[in-house]
């Protein structure tokens with residue numbers, strides 16, 4: 001039996017050669033070093049064919065062109081020289097394709113990412129399908145890498161440095177139409193005629209040598225050293241402001257593109273391969289790759305072992321406020337399911353419908369969505385003041401205000417109007433699911449489904465089980481959250497669940513530092529430098545000081561003294577300081593840049609004269625260590641099922657610095673013994689809240705790590 005190959009050649013009667021890509025046994029095509037020999041054989045045959053008119057490169061896997069180089073292969077490299085040589089191998093292969101003297105067309109359906117796009121860029125033309133699965137981009141930066149097989153050189157030469165830079169620096173994935181608008185693809189067609197369209201293009205075109213088509217203005221900017229200097233120095237400034245030195249890939253990307261623009265294509269490729277090798281060995285890239293592996297594994301899990309989710313055809317949403325509106329939106333727009341919204345007044349329903357309409361309309365205006373799709377999505381949304389339409393709901397998600405009696409009443413209502421398997425999923429952020437389910441006739445159908453605000457943007461969903469939640473309910477809720485575009489983690493019931501529980505001591509400590517006199521912006525900047533997207537005091541304004549004040553004593557009562565918040569909420573609330581929602585918090589919301597600078601009057605209110613005494617590193621350690629310690633408690637108590645879930649929950653729910661890999665990966669990197677030492681140091685200085693979690697003590701004693 002001959003071994004199945006990933007690259008095969010078909011020579012057609014019309015003298016067009018079709019290179020078919022189909023990596024055996026895998027759902028997605030990725031590029032592996034072991035394919036080099038077979039690609040070389042295919043190219044040998046093409047080069048030897050004297051009557052050839054054109055070449056088409058296409059995937060035989062519907063919905064997957066090439067999703068990039070195989071990330072596991074990159075991960076397995078032990079030295080920079082190894083990864084550099086992978087990049088060089090890709091470069092050489094793509095160079096040969098580009099040098100063919102007949103037109104070469106990439107026919108793209110499905111993911112065309114990273115090395116996949118680099119392959120397509122080496123082709124002379126690109127045709128892509130209009131399928132929703134077709135995404136085009138260079139996402140290497142999200143893995144802490146840069147495009148290593150020509151992407152940093154070919155994309156700027158195809159569409160200009162100014163358009164290429166933001167794409168490579170963000171890793172943004174484009175739909176086919178957006179890619180066409182930017183000049184990355186030449187044509188967009190339905191999948192059914194992709195091959196024909198590509199062949200036609202090959203037959204009527206000429207082999208193309210790379211050219212840049214500049215407008216006059218671009219010629220002046222990008223075509224001169226001085227002009228390019230301006231572009232690159234601005235890009236560096238922006239990258240530094242964003243990355244705070246935490247993402248080395250950003251600087252390297254700019255350096256590589258700049259080097260190639262000054263010294264030429266070949267020198268650019270050399271620089272690119274070397275940079276790729278270096279970046280692959282950075283701890284930042286390693287952690288970001290770990291996140292890719294973790295989320296890919298999580299996509300496959302049901303949340304309840306082998307139990308299959310039940311079918312979901314209809315969803316009910318109780319409450320049309322900010323959360324309810326967001327939940328209805330992700331249900332209709334992302335999951336494509338009908339969502340029926342109930343509220344006690346019409347205003348709530350109108351709010352929820354308008355919320356979706358506004359989000360969709362923004363996409364239409366940006367030409368990311370057709371108006372017909374907006375209309376079809378809106379048709380999936382409906383509302384009512386009573387429970388009509390809830391009889392068929394398979395899952396009802398409750399997002400009303402935090403009142404236990406009200407929520408218990410809703411459980412009873414849904415048990416009365418719904419069917420026997422209707423799941424009651426509560427979006428509570430503070431009430432125990434066990435209590436909400438306490439009077440349920442079918443407690444097995446009750447579960448927590450905790451979204452983060454804004455629902456359409458935040459990627460995490462916490463799925464909270466109580467003792468009696470059935471496996472079917474868990475699996476079905478996990479499946480729904482995934483359809484809504486979320487990465488769910490299944491957690492056990494308990495105050496604050498996981499995310500808010502690890503957040504609370506961290507926020508309390510930040511407040512304590514401010515009360516000790518550290519300036520608010522200094523505390524926030526220290527944690528932004530550590531890698532959080534916003535600082536804790538700013539976050540407190542966003543969440544609402546009143547909300548934090550309400551939750552803090554509940555947490556302390558349930559979980560113990562280490563959760564006791566410093567005594568300042570009273571003064572803040574007496575002064576009507578609720579945060580962003582009423583434009584009065586730690587930051588000032590009037591003036592030209594609302595929310596950008598501290599409202600100095602808060603210091604006199606709290607009786608503080610601010611003066612910076614601690615280093616940023618010290619501030620970051622004092623706050624972050626409490627989050628890490630609490631994460632360890634959550635693991636030991638079974639609140640989270642694994643360090644992996646704890647890492648993904650913290651990164652996707654709070655914005656824990658991704659390049660640090662999450663609380664558990666970070667503790668492993670620092671060393672659990674060192675974490676314990678630091679906690680004990682602070683315990684002596686600042687008190688018992690720093691007592692290391694017993695799990696950490698035990699691990700330190702045995703020299704263990706989480707992974």
Ligand SMILES: C[C@H](O)CC(=O)SCCNC(=O)CCNC(=O)[C@H](O)C(C)(C)COP(=O)(O)OP(=O)(O)OC[C@H]1O[C@@H](n2cnc3c(N)ncnc32)[C@H](O)[C@@H]1OP(=O)(O)O
Pocket residue numbers: 027028030067068069070071072087090111113114115116118139140143146147148149151296299
């Ligand atoms: C030299 C070059 O410049 C370097 C590179 O190319 S680095 C790689 C750049 N590419 C990427 O970062 C893309 C990574 N992949 C993705 O974002 C997503 O998988 C996707 C958008 C392509 C598809 O998503 P989705 O449809 O949800 O499928 P998903 O479950 O993630 O993936 C399906 C399978 O493909 C695998 N896969 C996808 N891309 C992969 C990659 N680049 N490397 C290794 N495996 C990959 C997944 O691991 C999974 O494998 P499994 O089923 O055996 O576990």
